[in-house]
Amino acid sequence: MDALLIHGGNDLSGEIQISGSKNASLPIMAAAMLTQNENILKGVPDLLDVRNFGRILEHLGARLRREGENLHLNSGNCSSRALPSALTCTVRASILVLGPLLARFGHVKVSLPGGCAIGKRPIDQHIKGLKALGASFVFENGYIVARACHHLRGAKVLFDVPTVTGTMNLMLAASLAHGITVLSNAAQEPEVEDLAACLIGMGCVIEGAGTDQVTIYGQRNLSPYRYKVMSDRIECGTFLVAGALAGNPLIVKGCIHKHQAALLEKLRAIGARIEVTGGSITVYKALRPRAVDICTGPFPGFPTDMQPQLMTLLCIAEGAAVLTEKLFENRFMHAAWLCRLGADITLASDCAIIRGVPMLSGSTVVATDLRASACLVLAGLVASGDTIVRSVAHMDRGFDRLDGKLVAVGGRISRFEE
Numbered sequence: 001m002d003a004l005l006i007h008g009g010n011d012l013s014g015e016i017q018i019s020g021s022k023n024a025s026l027p028i029m030a031a032a033m034l035t036q037n038e039n040i041l042k043g044v045p046d047l048l049d050v051r052n053f054g055r056i057l058e059h060l061g062a063r064l065r066r067e068g069e070n071l072h073l074n075s076g077n078c079s080s081r082a083l084p085s086a087l088t089c090t091v092r093a094s095i096l097v098l099g100p101l102l103a104r105f106g107h108v109k110v111s112l113p114g115g116c117a118i119g120k121r122p123i124d125q126h127i128k129g130l131k132a133l134g135a136s137f138v139f140e141n142g143y144i145v146a147r148a149c150h151h152l153r154g155a156k157v158l159f160d161v162p163t164v165t166g167t168m169n170l171m172l173a174a175s176l177a178h179g180i181t182v183l184s185n186a187a188q189e190p191e192v193e194d195l196a197a198c199l200i201g202m203g204c205v206i207e208g209a210g211t212d213q214v215t216i217y218g219q220r221n222l223s224p225y226r227y228k229v230m231s232d233r234i235e236c237g238t239f240l241v242a243g244a245l246a247g248n249p250l251i252v253k254g255c256i257h258k259h260q261a262a263l264l265e266k267l268r269a270i271g272a273r274i275e276v277t278g279g280s281i282t283v284y285k286a287l288r289p290r291a292v293d294i295c296t297g298p299f300p301g302f303p304t305d306m307q308p309q310l311m312t313l314l315c316i317a318e319g320a321a322v323l324t325e326k327l328f329e330n331r332f333m334h335a336a337w338l339c340r341l342g343a344d345i346t347l348a349s350d351c352a353i354i355r356g357v358p359m360l361s362g363s364t365v366v367a368t369d370l371r372a373s374a375c376l377v378l379a380g381l382v383a384s385g386d387t388i389v390r391s392v393a394h395m396d397r398g399f400d401r402l403d404g405k406l407v408a409v410g411g412r413i414s415r416f417e418e
């Protein structure tokens with residue numbers, strides 16, 4: 001497995017271009033299962049989750065071909081084959097085949113999804129919603145087996161909690177269902193809106209995506225898409241935090257400003273100077289960051305996928321901050337490793353109390369999940385001396401060349417095989 005050696009202390013200056021969004025690319029790849037002809041997704045990031053999800057679609061009979069940043073997907077020869085855990089455990093979004101396969105073939109057999117081990121991550125809301133559309137479910141030998149004896153039918157679905165992939169799964173299924181589906185308490189994340197924009201381009205009628213009520217008018221057939229995925233707001237946010245830590249200045253290009261509102265408010269309060277010009281955000285490091293309390297929440301709240309990176313910044317802030325994680329019950333695994341680098345963090349239930357220290361110092365740490373790996377890389381960039389971050393396969397799952405992009409703006413990082 002690869003590891004990174006980071007020599008801390010260098011400023012970061014220059015431009016970084018943001019890649020396409022992982023969490024929008026995966027559901028849009030799943031949408032290719034709704035059509036018979038060739039779809040083209042543009043701006044697809046080069047990362048492990050995309051490759052692994054591609055393997056899942058290929059297992060189902062789809063043909064995929066990458067040409068630079070464009071991914072061609074053709075699911076004309078697909079059938080609903082069983083998806084074993086060896087495939088589904090590689091990527092959380094594997095659960096997104098449920099909706100399209102049920103809508104198109106009327107049956108699915110799929111093992112439970114993998115992804116970051118940041119909590120229990122149940123899929124009861126996906127199942128509740130698909131049941132409302134007429135599917136029945138049994139669980140046998142580790143597989144979810146779903147059937148729709150008749151065509152899926154539009155229905156009213158009230159989610160108990162807003163779920164991002166749950167909302168997407170229902171949108172995918174409902175787009176080929178008979179009649180109208182209304183999703184209430186739906187997730188409002190930008191990736192949901194991006195999937196809706198793609199489905200609308202395929203001929204589906206969808207209202208309200210990006211609000212808590214989404215209405216989908218099911219279609220008999222959908223056309224293939226030619227669609228450019230939105231830029232990755234979590235990659236963007238990660239580089240904005242890198243800028244607040246070490247920017248002199250760091251210019252992040254390809255940003256969608258409205259996606260960063262919650263993060264920018266906190267970075268400014270912490271003391272970073274930030275200038276927004278069109279699709280670029282320039283960040284100057286906070287000379288002595290100030291402690292600020294943060295609480296994660298569904299969009300437009302503070303994103304849980306940025307919580308670990310913010311923890312790094314708060315580790316070297318003046319004063320004590322309370323960081324509250326409201327979405328996932330096991331998303332503080334990085335705290336122990338930040339303490340190895342000299343941070344002072346106390347965990348209490350869903351809170352981390354972070355007492356800022358003047359400086360972190362290099363050590364060997366282990367990435368436990370995707371965004372935790374980014375927080376440790378950021379910590380290595382500002383720690384004194386050398387930091388080794390092990391298990392960066394987690395990082396490669398969801399970041400398009402994070403280390404390479406940081407090296408290009410002055411980060412001293414080298415990759416080696418352990």
Ligand SMILES: CC(=O)N[C@H]1[C@@H](OP(=O)(O)OP(=O)(O)OC[C@H]2O[C@@H](n3ccc(=O)[nH]c3=O)[C@H](O)[C@@H]2O)O[C@H](CO)[C@@H](O)[C@@H]1O
Pocket residue numbers: 023026092093119120121122123124125126127161162163164165166187304305326327328
């Ligand atoms: C591939 C992808 O897009 N992953 C993102 C997606 O994950 P994912 O879609 O898995 O996250 P959800 O939005 O579903 O989870 C939100 C909350 O709802 C709960 N829940 C979810 C589904 C369900 O059936 N029952 C239930 O109780 C979860 O335990 C969690 O507490 O949104 C998360 C929240 O923004 C992000 O951290 C992930 O990066």
Ligand SMILES: C=C(OP(=O)(O)O)C(=O)O
Pocket residue numbers: 023091092093114115116117118305370371398
């Ligand atoms: C938690 C994440 O990914 P996944 O849902 O794929 O595990 C993430 O992108 O931060």
